[in-house]
Every structure is written in structure tokens, then in C-alpha cells.
Amino acid sequence: MKSLIIVIFSILLMTNISAGEFTGAGKQINEVLKAHNMSAKQLKAQGMKIVRGEVTGAGLTVNLQDVFAIVTKTDLIKMSEVDHIEFVHPSEAKAMKDVKRLDSATKKVNKKDILAVIVD
Numbered sequence: 001m002k003s004l005i006i007v008i009f010s011i012l013l014m015t016n017i018s019a020g021e022f023t024g025a026g027k028q029i030n031e032v033l034k035a036h037n038m039s040a041k042q043l044k045a046q047g048m049k050i051v052r053g054e055v056t057g058a059g060l061t062v063n064l065q066d067v068f069a070i071v072t073k074t075d076l077i078k079m080s081e082v083d084h085i086e087f088v089h090p091s092e093a094k095a096m097k098d099v100k101r102l103d104s105a106t107k108k109v110n111k112k113d114i115l116a117v118i119v120d
Contacts (some may be wrong), residue, residue, distance in 0.1 A: 060097040068120040
């Protein structure tokens with residue numbers, strides 16, 4: 001029995017399992033990417049990565065210069081489309097944690113609405 005548990009655990013470690021990949025925020029992110037003719041696999045092949053947990057987790061530490069795009073529940077906005085960024089403390093602005101809001105010609109996105117950032 002102990003051997004069986006070890007084998008199952010080893011198989012789980014060897015497979016690429018990501019919590020939330022197909023449910024919750026992961027599902028929403030994949031749907032938005034698909035709507036923009038993108039996928040996580042394509043982004044990875046281009047050397048990019050998706051950093052989830054923008055508001056509360058890993059995404060907070062992402063340097064603004066490295067951000068290619070942001071993903072919300074309904075849209076993907078490339079940083080090249082962003083006209084204005086409002087910062088919490090403008091003099092200290094370097095990372096996503098410093099962002100209060102991003103504005104493009106057609107959208108205004110509050111930081112709390114960001115599900116993930118795509119890093120180049």
C-alpha cells in the first residue's frame with residue numbers, strides 16, 4: 001500500500017498539473033486568450049509566461065517593463081495599447097503592485113480587475 005501511494009504521488013509530480021488551469025480564474029484566462037487567438041502554449045513557445053494572482057500574489061512583483069499584456073475577466077489589453085497608468089505612489093512606481101489603474105483608448109481597468117499579466 002505504501003508503495004502504491006509513492007507511485008501515485010510520483011506520477012502526479014511528473015505530470016504537468018496546474019491548479020485552476022481549467023477552472024476558476026485559469027478557465028477565464030484561457031477563454032480570454034482564445035478570444036484573442038492566443039493560448040498559453042503559444043505564449044510559452046514565444047518565451048512569454050502568464051503570471052496569475054496579479055492583485056494578491058506573484059503578479060505583484062512583476063516589473064512593469066516586462067509586462068506584455070494584462071488579462072481581465074473579459075479582455076486582454078496589450079501594454080502598447082495603454083495610454084495612461086495611474087500609480088498609487090508615482091515616485092515609487094516600478095512594479096504591478098504600484099499600479100492603481102490602466103487606461104487605453106477604449107477601456108479603463110482597475111488593478112482589482114486584473115486576473116493575470118503576460119510577461120515578455
